[in-house]
Amino acid sequence: MIRVIIIDDHPVVRRGLKQIIEEEQDMRVVNQAGNAHDAIFVISQTACDAVILDITLPGISGIEVLNQLRQERPDLPVLIMSMHEEEQYALRVIKAGASGYLMKDSIPEELIKAIRKIAAGGKYISSSFSETLISLQESQGKLLHENLSDREFQIMCMIVRGKALKDIGEELCISGKTVSTYRARILEKMKMKSNAEIVSYALKHELIR
Secondary structure (H helix, E strand, C coil), rough: EEEEEEECCCCCHHHEEEEEECCCCCEEEEECCCCCHHHHHHHHCCCCCECCCCCCCCCCHHHHHHHHHHHCCCCCCCCEEECCCCCHHHHHHHHHHCCEEEECCCCCCHHHHHHHHCCCCEEECCCCHHHHHHHHHCCCCHHHHHHCHHHHHHHHEEEECCHHHHHHHHHHHHHHHHHHHHHHHHHHHHHCCHHHHHHHHHHHHCCCC
């Protein structure tokens, strides 16, 4: 039996994932959580073989949860699920120790395939992204956005998608002043002066579509 924990802040998503997983005779959802704090607790208290982790959680992000799990449970397979394009996050989360990355609009069969692969000790990325991932890993030099922390990168992507700083703060449960500080750090690290330059950079490097 493959025992799975689901971490997602949307109850309807958790319910849908649970239904898909438990249609398999050898899979069972043993626990779930809707935020980072509860996620760390239920994972510490529940025996499981794989975790499905949403990258966008209120407050502490899924990447930060992943970083903590890598310290406390380094052998636990974690499948990151996200609405964000693979070009934005896949390479980053794999480098951070995730066992796989899957878009939320993937078909149920791909979810099951991904769970089976990571539970068996493998890594999972979509076939459509595998060649891109290889080329990114083999490319020489470090891109500017790779200098950003996980939180800075998350906020950069939100800025690129046109979200106002106030809205970013509300979504991440941090103050607008804190978001402004993050933005200043992003501009400094990427040697840029405006949001327009960030958007141009993101388009050039296919971080957005």
